[in-house]
Amino acid sequence: MSVLPLQALPIELLRQRSSTKWRSYGDDVIPMFVAETDYPLAPAITAALHRAVEIGDTGYTPPRPGIDLDFADFAERRWGWRPDPSRIRWTGDVMMGVVEVLRGVTSPGDRVIVTPPVYPPFYDTVEEAGAVVERIPLIDDGARWHLDLDSIEAALAGGARAVLLCNPHNPTGTVHSRESLAALARLAHRYGASVISDEIHAPLTHAPAVFTPFLDAGDEAAAVGYIVTSASKTYNLAGLKCAVIVTGAEETAAVVRALPWEVEWRAGLFGVIANRAAFSAESDRWLASLLLALDDNRRLLADLLAEHLPLARYRVPEAGFLAWVDVSAYCWGDNPAPFIRREAQVALHHGPLFGVEGIGHVRINVGCAPEVLREAIERIGRLVDSV
CATH class of the missing domain: 3.40.640.10 (Type I PLP-dependent aspartate aminotransferase-like (Major domain))
Structure with a gap:
C-alpha cells in the first residue's frame, strides 16, 4: 500500500492547542517560530x-x-x-x-x-x-x-x-x-x-x-x-x-x-x-508519511521565496522541518523577525539568537499545512512593496 503525505490538522483545531506555538501570539499571527509541528500524533502514540x-x-x-x-x-x-x-x-x-x-x-x-x-x-x-x-x-x-x-x-x-x-x-x-x-x-x-x-x-x-x-x-x-x-x-x-x-x-x-x-x-x-x-x-508508516509532507514543504518554500522574496537566500535543508533563510537583502535590520511579526503578522525565529552568523536571517518552521506556509510567505512578500 502506498504512503501519502501526512495532512496537517485544521488551523481552527490547532488554535485550540495550549502549547507555546499557539499561545505566544494572537490569532492574527501565523506562528512559525518554535519547533512544534501541526500534524496529528502517530496513532500508536x-x-x-x-x-x-x-x-x-x-x-x-x-x-x-x-x-x-x-x-x-x-x-x-x-x-x-x-x-x-x-x-x-x-x-x-x-x-x-x-x-x-x-x-x-x-x-x-x-x-x-x-x-x-x-x-x-x-x-x-x-x-x-x-x-x-x-x-x-x-x-x-x-x-x-x-x-x-x-x-x-x-x-x-x-x-x-x-x-x-x-x-x-x-x-x-x-x-x-x-x-x-x-x-x-x-x-x-x-x-x-x-x-x-x-x-x-x-x-x-x-x-x-x-x-x-x-x-x-x-x-x-x-x-x-x-x-x-x-x-x-x-x-x-x-x-x-x-x-x-x-x-x-x-x-x-x-x-x-x-x-x-x-x-x-x-x-x-x-x-x-x-x-x-x-x-x-x-x-514507521506514520513517519514515512510525515517525511513526504515535509519534503513537499521544504521544496514548496523554495518556490514561494523565488516568487515572493526573490532576494532571499535559502538552501533546501537535508533534514528536519526548519528552514534557514537569509533576508538581509531587504534591509529589515540585523534581526528581521520582530519587524516581520509586527508588519506581516508572521512569527519566525530570531536569526541572531543562533550566533552572529544569524544576522539578517530568520528560521522558518515548515511543519505545517502547505496553505499555511503559502499564506505566511505571501504576507511577508507584501512587505517588499510596502517598505
Missing part, C-alpha cells in the same frame, strides 16, 4: 497515551522502562546500527542530557566547541555546565555547510575539552557526512576530548542525504562520543519529557552511570510511554 489515562497509569517512571530496547530496535531499522541497550540511559529531554554529560566530561572553566549558527540553548547549556563556549562556525562553501575541522583541531590542541555537535544541524538542516564525523572523532581521540552529539532531528533526514549516528562513525567515535536524542522533535512530543543518552564504549558508559540518580528520574512516565510508541515499528 495516541493509543498508548489513551490507555495510560484510561487505567490511571500516571505514577513514577519505573527503574527499567524499556526504552533502551525500543531505541536500539529503531536505530537498527532506520540506520542499520544497533547500539548496545545496556549503554542506553534516559532523562527528561535532550538539553538536560547534554548538560549532565558536559558536567561529567568537563571541569569548570573548560572550553567547549560549538559550531554556529546553532540551536540557541547550546550556548546556555555549556554555561550551565560551568564551561566556556568556544565558537567555531560552520564553513559555507556556497553549496552546503561543513565542519571547520582545521579550526576545531587548533582549538582542541589549545585545550578545548569537548565538542557539542548538532547532527543533523539546526538551523541549517545539514546532515554531516560519515567522513567528516570520523575525522572529528579522530581529532577528539587524539587530543583526549569528548564529543556530545545532539541527534534529535536524525529521523527526519530526507533522501538522498544519509544520516550517520556519531557513534557509528568509527572506533574513535565510539570511544569519545555520547549521543543524546529523543522522539520528541519528529513526533511532536516536547511536552512529554523523555530523552535517551547513548554511549559506545565502557569508559563513556561509566561516565553516564556515574551521573546523579535523579538524571533518570527526570524522564516522565508519559514521555517514556510516548517515546516507546514512537520508536516502535507501528509508527
Whole structure:
C-alpha cells in the first residue's frame, strides 16, 4: 500500500492547542517560530497515551522502562546500527542530557566547541555546565555547510575539552557526512576530548542525504562520543519529557552511570510511554508519511521565496522541518523577525539568537499545512512593496 503525505490538522483545531506555538501570539499571527509541528500524533502514540489515562497509569517512571530496547530496535531499522541497550540511559529531554554529560566530561572553566549558527540553548547549556563556549562556525562553501575541522583541531590542541555537535544541524538542516564525523572523532581521540552529539532531528533526514549516528562513525567515535536524542522533535512530543543518552564504549558508559540518580528520574512516565510508541515499528508508516509532507514543504518554500522574496537566500535543508533563510537583502535590520511579526503578522525565529552568523536571517518552521506556509510567505512578500 502506498504512503501519502501526512495532512496537517485544521488551523481552527490547532488554535485550540495550549502549547507555546499557539499561545505566544494572537490569532492574527501565523506562528512559525518554535519547533512544534501541526500534524496529528502517530496513532500508536495516541493509543498508548489513551490507555495510560484510561487505567490511571500516571505514577513514577519505573527503574527499567524499556526504552533502551525500543531505541536500539529503531536505530537498527532506520540506520542499520544497533547500539548496545545496556549503554542506553534516559532523562527528561535532550538539553538536560547534554548538560549532565558536559558536567561529567568537563571541569569548570573548560572550553567547549560549538559550531554556529546553532540551536540557541547550546550556548546556555555549556554555561550551565560551568564551561566556556568556544565558537567555531560552520564553513559555507556556497553549496552546503561543513565542519571547520582545521579550526576545531587548533582549538582542541589549545585545550578545548569537548565538542557539542548538532547532527543533523539546526538551523541549517545539514546532515554531516560519515567522513567528516570520523575525522572529528579522530581529532577528539587524539587530543583526549569528548564529543556530545545532539541527534534529535536524525529521523527526519530526507533522501538522498544519509544520516550517520556519531557513534557509528568509527572506533574513535565510539570511544569519545555520547549521543543524546529523543522522539520528541519528529513526533511532536516536547511536552512529554523523555530523552535517551547513548554511549559506545565502557569508559563513556561509566561516565553516564556515574551521573546523579535523579538524571533518570527526570524522564516522565508519559514521555517514556510516548517515546516507546514512537520508536516502535507501528509508527514507521506514520513517519514515512510525515517525511513526504515535509519534503513537499521544504521544496514548496523554495518556490514561494523565488516568487515572493526573490532576494532571499535559502538552501533546501537535508533534514528536519526548519528552514534557514537569509533576508538581509531587504534591509529589515540585523534581526528581521520582530519587524516581520509586527508588519506581516508572521512569527519566525530570531536569526541572531543562533550566533552572529544569524544576522539578517530568520528560521522558518515548515511543519505545517502547505496553505499555511503559502499564506505566511505571501504576507511577508507584501512587505517588499510596502517598505
